[in-house]
Amino acid sequence: MDERWRVSQVLVEHFFRRFFDNDTIQVEGDTVTTVARAIAVVTVPGLMTAFFLQNQYPRRPLWGAIQDQYFFVLFSFVAMGAVTIFEWEMLFPDRLDFLILSPLSVKPLQMLATKAAALGGFLTLFLVSCNLFGAVILPAVSKGDFYRQVYAHTIAVLLAGVFAAFSFLALAGVLLCVMGATRFRAISPLMRMLSVMVLVLLMVHYVRFGGSMQAWLSPPLGMVRWMPPLWFLGVYEHLLRGNGAPAFAAEMARYAVRATGIAAGLAVLTYPVAWARMRRMAVEGASSRKRQPPRWIAAMVGRLVRRPGERGVFHFITQAIARNSRYQVYLAMYGGTGLALAVACAVTFETKGASVRPALSVEGMHAVMPLLLFWVIAGLRTAFAFPLDRSAGWIFRVTGVSVGDCAAAGRRWVLSCSLGMMGATLAALRLAGWDFRRLLVQAVCGLCLCVLLTDGFFFFQQSVPLNTPRMPGRTNLPAVLTLYVGVLTPFIYGVIWVEMRMEKNLIKLLWLGLGAALLHAALSRLRNRTEEVEEEMEGEEGARQLLGLS
DSSP states (O other), X not given: OHHHHHHHHHHHHHHHHHTTOOTTTOSTTOHHHHHHHHHHHHHHHHHHHHHHGGGTOSSOOHHHHXXXXXXXXXXXXXXXXXXXXXXXXXXXXXXXXXXXXXXXXXXXXXXXXXXXXXXXXXXXXXXXXXXXXXXXXXXXXXXXXXHHHHHHHHHHHHHHHHHHHHHHHHHHHHHHHHHHHHHHHHHHHHHHHHHHHHHHHHHHHHHHHGGGHHHHSSSSOGGGGGOHHHHHHHHHHHXXXXXXXXXXXXXXXXXXXXXXXXXXXXXXXXXXXXXXXXXXXXXXXXXXXXXXXXHHHHHHHHHHOOSHHHHHHHHHHHHHHHHOHHHHHHHHHHHHHHHHHHHHHHEEEEEETTEEEXXXXXXXXXXXXXXHHHHHHHHHHHHHTSOTTGGGTHHHHHTTOOHHHHXXXXXXXXXXXXXXXXXXXXXXHHHTTOOHHHHHHHHHHHHHHHHHHHHHHTTTOOSOTTOOOOOTTOOOHHHHHIIIIIIHHHHHHHHHHHHHHHHHOTXXXXXXXXXXXXXXHHHHHHHHHHHHXXXXXXXXXXXXXXXXXX
């Protein structure tokens, strides 16, 4: 019994560490530092928000206090949802776990129990971390019944986090039970992107409409019944004020309790079945055949990438991203964020009396194209910087492909993806009823953005994509914040202004295309000079490639 208990402890620790043993977020297996950083990321927002609110009380009106409470409920929901989505592929043991542990004297039920225990500990760690300070500081600064608000706050935010985690866990389990492991891996990037989009839309909705919550929550409730975080706000108000709570609280609290029970039940029921499917898939091996791409795709790639070396790197990028879920996670995060911001700009809400109706914003729809292209290209730039395929790096030297050709193949791959996104956006705008004149402007502006954003994000990319050694300390947080906060907003407004000016005079499209072509040529010439200098400096040291066997 003692031996079995020790084995279970080792397995729980192993599975727990696997959640953090990730080359994309750590260097050289430093799990402790990774855990500390992850906890800090989810802890700081609640702590800082509670401190900033201390000057608002006790003069804060009722609906202002409800808005503050909703932030903490929403943050718990979004944080736990994001954590679960980020570790989507690790919710169940992967193929490596099964192949290594199955031949050992580890029973299947023991492996299942230890993985579930590690998953529960992992989710509990983040659930407590993101809500610990807010549950104490907000009741303290609100100057009300401290212990009653601590109780109401704790129950509401914990229920919101538990519901979010169980919902995405149940979603993964249901998909595995219905589709199987092979199809699950194929559809999981799309599901993660849509899930991220929903979470980001909830945060954007709070930023835009948090001050008008009284209009949203006044009877009849209407569409707000379909917003899960508001269910747990009802729990908060019902526990805090009892019979004196606003009218929405009792109904929303009932939804919260029922939904949490359903999500927990689905997760508990589907997890063992999904685990068994993953185990059988790992033992038997994948039986699916690799299909050749359609001829028109091969012909298009052949025209786009003419050099054999660049074409090989082009296909290497495609296969690496298709088989590695970690790349797909970051692309889903960036793609979901861009899609959420585009939807938030295109769709607005009109409040007429007690009713709230969605409507399309003409100016906001002009922001869809630049937002989607920016986030897609930025996401690919982030994915290319992670060294998850370094074991394949020696082949580029053996075949004689230069670093410049590898970088050029990466830029062409990104350009192809951005052009595909541009085509999908044009199709969506056509379905929205846009005429040929506006679609022509969007097409020209989108083509210029595809080229110039690719040049801008990959100007300093002078290495093999997906194969660059990770350099600790290279991430410049102020520069990142400046790009996504200070530069992105005026960039989007500037593109909207240009698009609306071009719609009035189509002749100006020629000047726009000419200017973009000249800027692209100048950046290409400057980049080529930089590549030549770096190749000369590389010298004899870069001519030999070791396999790392020493």
